[in-house]
Each structure stands twice: as structure tokens, then as C-alpha cells.
Amino acid sequence: MRNRKPVRHVVGAAMALVLAWSSTQLAQAHHSFAVFFDTDAQLVKVTGVVRDFQFRNPHGVITIEVPQGQTHVTWRAETNSPSILHRRGWNSDSLHVGDTVTLEGWRARDGSRYMRLKSAQLADGRMVGQPAP
Amino acid sequence: MSARAFAAVALLGLIASSAPVCAAPATDAVATHPDFSGFWNLDMKVPRDPGLMALVPPNTAFMDDTGPAEFPAGNYGGLILTPAAQAAAKKWNPRTQLTPENACRPPTIVYALQGPFPIEIFQSDKFIVMKLEYYDLVRLIFLDGRKPEADYPHSPTGFSSGHWEGSTLVVTTDHLEAGTITNNGLDHTENMKVTERFRLSEDGKVLMATQEYEDPAVIKNRGVRFIAWRRQSGQHVYPYECDPGFAGNYQDAK
Numbered sequence: 001m002r003n004r005k006p007v008r009h010v011v012g013a014a015m016a017l018v019l020a021w022s023s024t025q026l027a028q029a030h031h032s033f034a035v036f037f038d039t040d041a042q043l044v045k046v047t048g049v050v051r052d053f054q055f056r057n058p059h060g061v062i063t064i065e066v067p068q069g070q071t072h073v074t075w076r077a078e079t080n081s082p083s084i085l086h087r088r089g090w091n092s093d094s095l096h097v098g099d100t101v102t103l104e105g106w107r108a109r110d111g112s113r114y115m116r117l118k119s120a121q122l123a124d125g126r127m128v129g130q131p132a133p
Numbered sequence: 134m135s136a137r138a139f140a141a142v143a144l145l146g147l148i149a150s151s152a153p154v155c156a157a158p159a160t161d162a163v164a165t166h167p168d169f170s171g172f173w174n175l176d177m178k179v180p181r182d183p184g185l186m187a188l189v190p191p192n193t194a195f196m197d198d199t200g201p202a203e204f205p206a207g208n209y210g211g212l213i214l215t216p217a218a219q220a221a222a223k224k225w226n227p228r229t230q231l232t233p234e235n236a237c238r239p240p241t242i243v244y245a246l247q248g249p250f251p252i253e254i255f256q257s258d259k260f261i262v263m264k265l266e267y268y269d270l271v272r273l274i275f276l277d278g279r280k281p282e283a284d285y286p287h288s289p290t291g292f293s294s295g296h297w298e299g300s301t302l303v304v305t306t307d308h309l310e311a312g313t314i315t316n317n318g319l320d321h322t323e324n325m326k327v328t329e330r331f332r333l334s335e336d337g338k339v340l341m342a343t344q345e346y347e348d349p350a351v352i353k354n355r356g357v358r359f360i361a362w363r364r365q366s367g368q369h370v371y372p373y374e375c376d377p378g379f380a381g382n383y384q385d386a387k
Binding site: 030031032033034035036054056057058059061063074076078081083084086108112113114 | 236237240248268371373375376382385
């Protein structure tokens with residue numbers, strides 16, 4: 001609210017409520033790592049075949065198919081911001097469809113097969129990119 | 134002159150020639166003050182500067198979440214919420230952050246500056262341009278005493294005025310749009326007032342800042358973060374170019 005004139009307390013309190021309400025409707029941001037991912041539990045580690053790799057901000061996403069019995073399940077791992085990973089040796093060519101990769105990270109608190117990536121390792125043992133300094 | 138340097142000079146010239154508000158006489162020349170120009174990367178190992186922290190007013194909570202760290206749900210880093218803010222935070226649904234509509238909505242400088250992303254500063258005697266890599270935000274900090282127009286819009290970067298107190302740059306910012314404070318349900322209103330103090334380390338290699346928050350509609354006390362960046366030569370911030378399609382990956386997860 002701009003150029004607001006003095007008002008009575010009751011009206012002011014009502015305005016504060018309106019402002020607080022409106023801020024919840026308007027104020028969204030980059031999703032919270034702490035709220036979305038379970039940092040207290042053990043890291044989850046899965047190995048599978050890359051089905052898709054997106055390298056765009058706000059997060060890259062690696063989608064892999066992980067064998068499970070006679071079938072497979074889909075896991076997704078969101079990476080740190082690609083603009084940050086670019087300085088650590090990542091680029092859009094770091095992974096390709098068909099690559100076998102092991103992903104380790106923090107699982108989503110809602111239990112879905114979605115994680116925040118800590119590290120990615122190719123089948124030949126090479127790590128993708130460099131660790132954070 | 135490189136193309137990038139030329140573009141930066143052209144940007145500064147354009148800003149100077151298209152001042153949107155009433156300009157006051159210029160103050161000190163850049164040569165008499167510390168030069169913050171350059172590329173700065175967040176450095177969380179820098180200890181809090183006692184001199185800067187001593188300038189923080191009483192009744193101010195120190196919020197220790199600078200960088201990748203974030204407060205979990207229900208933790209607001211010592212900020213005391215008003216009943217309205219508490220009610221709003223309780224209703225907050227984090228899943229709404231991961232929708233195509235919201236995934237690329239930029240935060241305001243209240244949350245953006247402390248993020249683990251570099252900044253780049255271009256400095257003149259009349260204003261400072263601060264480019265944040267995070268969400269491609271660009272701040273203008275006017276040093277000539279100008280005031281915003283009556284209908285100046287609210288935005289993620291707001292309207293920033295700065296002045297020098299010795300070797301410390303003091304910046305006040307208002308005209309912010311509503312945005313998150315802690316990224317876990319606590320949002321500030323359009324009346325948020327931010328006060329920042331920027332100072333170089335003695336060797337000039339580290340830029341340190343305190344960022345204070347005042348918004349009585351949502352927090353009864355005040356908050357402050359300490360942020361430090363290390364100078365790195367030969368680098369520039371990258372384009373962020375947020376892609377809202379990212380959110381679909383989470384929506385598809387089972």
C-alpha cells in the first residue's frame with residue numbers, strides 16, 4: 001500500500017490482515033529445500049538409465065528408469081541451479097539418454113520418487129561435475 | 134574495450150540519461166569511496182563483521198540462514214510474527230511453489246540477496262548497479278538523493294537510495310512488492326523497509342553486508358542477515374532465464 005493516510009486502529013488492523021492475506025496469495029518463491037526434502041533421513045541412492053536430462057534454471061532435472069523386479073520405476077532428481085553447476089563442470093551435455101547413472105540425494109518429504117541431487121556417478125565410475133567448494 | 138564492458142558503460146549512461154525521478158545534486162565522487170565494482174561470489178566462511186553487527190539496532194533477531202541453508206517449517210530465525218502473519222504461515226502450502234505459475238516468480242531482495250548466487254556490481258558516483266544472478270534481478274541504488282515518484286511501482290527490487298557513512302555504503306529500500314522472508318510461509322508486505330550496510334574487508338577482497346528488515350504488519354521485532362561475498366576477477370554473472378516448465382517434473386513425480 002502506498003501513500004497510505006493515517007487510519008483508526010481497527011481499520012489499521014483490518015488492513016494488516018488484508019495485507020497478510022494478499023501476501024500469501026502473491027508471494028511465491030523458489031521452493032524451499034528444507035521444507036521439501038528430508039535432510040534428517042539417510043540419503044537415498046538409486047541406479048538407473050537416463051530417460052531425460054533437462055539443464056535449465058531454476059533446477060536441472062534428471063529422470064531415470066530404475067529396475068524393480070520385472071518392471072521399472074521412474075525417479076527424478078532435481079539438481080542445484082544449472083548456473084551454479086556450470087561453474088562446477090556441468091553442462092547440458094553432461095548426461096545423455098541411455099546413460100547408466102547412480103544418483104544420490106535427499107528424498108522428497110512427501111515420499112514421492114523425487115530427490116534433491118547430491119551427486120551423480122556414471123557407470124564407469126566418473127563423477128558428473130565437481131563437488132561444491 | 135570488450136563488448137561486455139561497452140555494454141556495461143552503455144547501461145550506466147542510459148540509466149543516467151533516463152532518470153525516472155527528480156534528481157538532486159550529485160554527492161561524492163566514486164574516487165573518494167571504496168570501489169565495490171566487480172564479480173562477487175557468496176562466501177559463507179566469512180565471520181560476522183563486528184563493526185557492521187554493532188550498528189544493528191536493538192530488538193533485532195539475527196537470522197542464520199544465509200546461503201543454501203533454509204529454515205524448516207515453523208522456524209523463522211528468531212523473528213516474532215504478528216497474529217496475522219502466524220495465521221498466514223500456518224495456511225501456507227509449499228506445493229504451490231512448484232507450479233508453473235509460481236516456479237519462476239522472483240523473490241524480492243529480502244530473500245534473493247542472501248542466496249547462494251553471485252552478484253556483479255557496476256559503480257559510479259551517482260548510482261550503483263547490482264546484478265544478481267538469481268532470477269536475473271537488477272538493482273539500482275541511487276546515490277544522489279533522489280526520491281521515487283508518487284506512483285513509483287512496487288517490484289522485487291524496489292526503490293533503493295544509498296549514501297556513504299565513511300567507508301560504509303548505507304542503502305534503504307522500499308517500494309518492494311510482497312515476497313517471502315524465510316521461504317517457509319512467512320511473507321513480508323509491500324510496506325517492508327530494508328536497510329543495508331555494505332563494507333569492504335581491509336584487504337578489499339571481501340564485500341560484507343548486513344541486511345535489516347522492518348515490517349510491523351508481519352514481524353513484531355526486526356531481523357538481520359549477515360552476507361559476505363569474495364571478489365573473483367574475470368567472471369560475470371550468468372543469465373538465469375528461469376524455465377517454469379521445471380515445475381512439471383515435481384507435479385509428475387509419484
